[in-house]
Amino acid sequence: xxxxRSSPTKPPSPQEGTETIERDLEHGTxxxxxxxxxxxxxxxxxxxxxxxAMFVERDPRIREAILTSLARIGTPECAEAVLxxxxxxxxxxxxxxxxxxxxxxxxxxxxxxxLLHDPDPDVRLLACDLVRGQPAAAAGQLLxxxxxxxxxANVCAAAVEVLAETGGPNVLPLLExxxxxxxxxxxxxxxxxxxxxxLGAQP
Amino acid sequence: MTEPAQVTKEEFRRLAEFLYRRTGMVFTESKRYFVERRIxxxxxxxxxxxxxEYFAHLRSGAQSEVEHLINAFTINETYFxxxxxxxxxxxxxxxxxxxxxxxxxxxxxxxxAPCSTGEEPYSIAIWLLENWRQVDTYNIEIVGSDIDTxxxxxxxxxxxxxxxxxxxxxxLVARYFHPLDEERWQILDDLRLSxxxxxxxxxxxxxxxxxxxxxxxxxxxxxxxxDDESRRVAAExxxxxxxxxxxxxxxxxxxxxxxxxxxxxxxxxxxIVYRRPREKIA
Numbered sequence: 001x002x003x004x005r006s007s008p009t010k011p012p013s014p015q016e017g018t019e020t021i022e023r024d025l026e027h028g029t030x031x032x033x034x035x036x037x038x039x040x041x042x043x044x045x046x047x048x049x050x051x052x053a054m055f056v057e058r059d060p061r062i063r064e065a066i067l068t069s070l071a072r073i074g075t076p077e078c079a080e081a082v083l084x085x086x087x088x089x090x091x092x093x094x095x096x097x098x099x100x101x102x103x104x105x106x107x108x109x110x111x112x113x114x115l116l117h118d119p120d121p122d123v124r125l126l127a128c129d130l131v132r133g134q135p136a137a138a139a140g141q142l143l144x145x146x147x148x149x150x151x152x153a154n155v156c157a158a159a160v161e162v163l164a165e166t167g168g169p170n171v172l173p174l175l176e177x178x179x180x181x182x183x184x185x186x187x188x189x190x191x192x193x194x195x196x197x198x199l200g201a202q203p
Numbered sequence: 204m205t206e207p208a209q210v211t212k213e214e215f216r217r218l219a220e221f222l223y224r225r226t227g228m229v230f231t232e233s234k235r236y237f238v239e240r241r242i243x244x245x246x247x248x249x250x251x252x253x254x255x256e257y258f259a260h261l262r263s264g265a266q267s268e269v270e271h272l273i274n275a276f277t278i279n280e281t282y283f284x285x286x287x288x289x290x291x292x293x294x295x296x297x298x299x300x301x302x303x304x305x306x307x308x309x310x311x312x313x314x315x316a317p318c319s320t321g322e323e324p325y326s327i328a329i330w331l332l333e334n335w336r337q338v339d340t341y342n343i344e345i346v347g348s349d350i351d352t353x354x355x356x357x358x359x360x361x362x363x364x365x366x367x368x369x370x371x372x373x374x375l376v377a378r379y380f381h382p383l384d385e386e387r388w389q390i391l392d393d394l395r396l397s398x399x400x401x402x403x404x405x406x407x408x409x410x411x412x413x414x415x416x417x418x419x420x421x422x423x424x425x426x427x428x429x430d431d432e433s434r435r436v437a438a439e440x441x442x443x444x445x446x447x448x449x450x451x452x453x454x455x456x457x458x459x460x461x462x463x464x465x466x467x468x469x470x471x472x473x474x475i476v477y478r479r480p481r482e483k484i485a
Contacts, residue, residue: 003328003397004310004342008413038408038439064465068435096464103431132224133431136262165220168259198213 018043025053033062041069051081060092067100079107083115086123098126105133112142121152128158132166139166147178153185160188164195172196207239208246210254218242218258225269229456241275273427276456281322283329283363284370286423289452290326292474293419294335297450301418304448307340314417314444316403317425318347321358322367324398325390327421329371329379346414348403355400361390406433411440418446424454426462438463445479452476 021043024036037053040046046069053066070078085097101108108130115127128146131139139162146159156178163171179192210218215238219230230238242254249268251257261268284290293313301311315324324347331338349355364386368376380388389395403410405425420441426434441451442465451466452474453459459466459477466477 002332002339002341002343003394004344005397005399006344008401008415061465064463065439068432068439071432071435074432092464099431099435103435105431165217165224166262198217 018045018049022049025049026056030059030062033057033059034065037062037065037069040066041072047073047075047077047081050078054081054085060096063093063096067096068103071100071103074104074107076107076110079104079111083111086115086126087120094126098129101130102133109134109138116142116146116150121155124150124152124155125158128155128162131159132162136166140171143167144171144174147174153182153188156182157188157191160191160195164198167199169199172199175199206243207236208243208254208257210235210239210242214254214258221258221262222272223461229458238276241272245272245275270428281319282367282370283322283326285322285326286455287326287330287370288473289421289476290330291334292471292476293327293450293452294331295473296471297419297476298335298337300448300450302337302341305341305418307337308342310342310344311419312344312346312415312417312446314346314348314414314420316346316348316405316420316422317351318349318355318358318400319351320354320363321347321361321390321398321400322363323347323421323423324358324400325361325379325394328394328398329375333375345398346417347398347400348414349400350402350404352402355402359395359400361395362387363390364388405437405440408436408440408443411444414444416446416449417444418449420445420449420451422451422453424457426453427457434462438465442466442479447479448481449479450476451478 021036021039024032025040028036037050037057040049040053043049050066050070050073054063057063057066067082070081079101082097082100085093088094088097112127112131112134115130116124118124118127124146128143131142134142143159143163147156147163150156150159160175160178163175175192175196179189182188212232215232215235218238223229242257245268246252246254246257248271249257249260251260261272298311305311313327315327318324324345328343328345331343347355347358349358362383363380368380368388376388379391379394381391382388401414403414405411405422406429422441426437429437438459442463445451450469451459453476460468465479467480469476469478
């Protein structure tokens with residue numbers, strides 16, 4: 001029979017200690033930086049190393065590992081380290097940052113009110129998507145505020161899309177008020193009508 | 204089983220969207236009957252008379268109900284040759300690709316994680332012995348891992364009932380099992396002892412690294428149980444556990460693309476699988 005059975009392999013020597021991981025993160029080969037980025041989540045001062053790595057690392061695979069480690073540490077400071085990428089011109093960086101923030105919803109929650117008031121409407125739009133991962137009551141409050149005051153129809157449309165999924169019939173008046181603020185915007189009117197039909201179908 | 208729930212097209216769309224966002228499971232209209240059946244069972248179990256009431260309950264954040272519903276979709280009795288289109292993809296396409304970079308006599312390593320009570324790793328072994336023409340020119344190492352030591356003990360014993368064997372022909376059962384009594388069969392020792400079982404938690408990097416690197420990993424219907432953070436860690440561990448160019452097969456409702464950008468999507472005639480790139484991502 002061609003089937004064979006072997007013993008577990010000897011694991012590679014674990015990376016241990018801040019100095020080794022810091023050195024590998026800065027000067028290692030691709031694989032060493034990948035391993036170091038993953039190991040940094042276990043260090044007491046991993047956040048410091050990962051924040052610095054976020055500035056210099058350009059390999060998407062290793063940046064992915066850095067983001068995962070930040071999500072594992074999961075403090076508001078970790079989310080803060082990711083936020084600059086939400087403003088990147090590179091759509092891959094924006095998407096990666098968004099995914100990482102979704103993976104640390106409690107840490108991201110701290111920053112959501114500020115993000116939803118950000119001067120950049122693109123950031124506010126992405127923030128609406130992040131609200132989706134928040135508890136329903138908190139998400140409803142954050143998005144109700146967006147519908148009531150945001151001056152960009154696209155941002156309101158993003159809020160409407162999330163509310164259509166997470167909200168209930170109680171948000172219908174908010175949708176109507178928002179529609180009244182943008183009487184000349186056919187796309188937002190369409191989005192609100194679809195959301196209204198979906199939410200209105202609920203008991 | 205209860206009658207299928209009455210779910211409107213719009214309600215089905217919302218439910219599918221909800222499940223995709225929460226779990227990564229993908230349900231199209233073509234799976235409506237499959238979904239409605241399970242929704243009906245959960246509605247009955249939770250005493251909800253209408254779909255809209257049940258959906259409100261589901262969305263209210265009652266995590267246990269989300270888990271119950273996922274279970275209803277994924278945890279059927281496991282059995283031999285389950286989702287055999289992926290096994291066919293393995294022998295027809297994945298191993299053809301892997302043997303391009305491995306000379307005859309080399310070892311092909313295949314990992315079933317989680318392996319539950321062993322049906323999947325033994326199915327892989329039987330399928331290859333029966334269907335892969337190069338089976339005698341390579342060494343094949345199959346490892347089954349699970350977090351649950353009880354199922355691992357059962358897997359190592361290799362004793363199965365009728366239902367587990369229902370997809371196997373009588374000829375296959377006769378050749379690879381011996382009867383213990385009228386209701387139970389045990390995998391032949393040659394086969395049973397050639398599959399190694401180990402306890403591994405997929406989100407523990409130290410544990411996954413102990414198993415080395417594989418050509419093909421079967422990791423079906425487990426990532427959907429993890430939250431976003433654990434899913435990312437598991438995906439990175441699985442990436443580490445693959446040889447460059449190695450493949451990972453997920454459950455038919457799962458999508459790695461939603462979990463991690465580390466893998467390439469590979470569409471073969473029998474299955475969509477994911478590959479660790481041969482080179483680093485550009």
